[in-house]
Amino acid sequence: MNRKDYYYEKNAPEPKTIVPAVSAVIIDKSNQILLQERVDNGKWSLPGGGMDPGENVEQAIIREVKEETGLDVKVIKLTGIYSDPNHVIAYGDGEVRQQFSICFSCEVIGGTLVTSHESKRVAFVPISEIDSLNMHITQKIRIRDAQNNQSEAYIR
Numbered sequence: 001m002n003r004k005d006y007y008y009e010k011n012a013p014e015p016k017t018i019v020p021a022v023s024a025v026i027i028d029k030s031n032q033i034l035l036q037e038r039v040d041n042g043k044w045s046l047p048g049g050g051m052d053p054g055e056n057v058e059q060a061i062i063r064e065v066k067e068e069t070g071l072d073v074k075v076i077k078l079t080g081i082y083s084d085p086n087h088v089i090a091y092g093d094g095e096v097r098q099q100f101s102i103c104f105s106c107e108v109i110g111g112t113l114v115t116s117h118e119s120k121r122v123a124f125v126p127i128s129e130i131d132s133l134n135m136h137i138t139q140k141i142r143i144r145d146a147q148n149n150q151s152e153a154y155i156r
Helices: 057-069 127-132 137-148
Strands: 003-007 021-025 032-038 048-050 071-082 087-091 096-098 101-111 119-126
Touching: 003 137, 021 057, 021 137, 032 057, 032 127, 048 057, 057 071, 057 101, 057 119, 071 137, 101 137, 119 127, 127 137
Parallel strands: 021 101
Antiparallel strands: 003 087, 021 048, 032 119, 071 101, 087 096
C-alpha cells in the first residue's frame, strides 16, 4: 500500500502540504451508495481526488467521479468541508498532507460503471453495510453528514 491515513494518532508524521480535494456522496433510489475499493490503501472510499489547475470544484468532482467510476454526475449540493488537522495522509513517495476535502452530494446522469487504475472494485453498496466495510472513519463521517441532509454544509 502506498497510502496511510492517520486520524488522531500521536505517531502521525507532520504534514508538509495541504492539497484541495473533492469527494462525492452518490446515493441511488434503492438507498445504495457508490463506493470504490482503493488500490493505494485497500479501503472502501467515496469517489474523489485532487483538483487540477484550471478547474473549479464542480468540474473537479465531475471529472474525478467519471475517471474513477465511469459515471457522469451532476452536483446537487455541497455537504461539507473537511480540513481536520488531525487527519494526516502519508504517501509512499514521502508526501505527507493534511486533509482538505470538499464533499458534494451528486446524482448519476449517465455513464457505465467501471473500475479504474485507482480502484480494485467499484459498486453501489447498501448503506446498511457501511459499518461492516473496511473504510476509514473520515469517509463514514462524510456519508453520515450527507445523509443528514441539513440545509447548511458541515465544516469539520
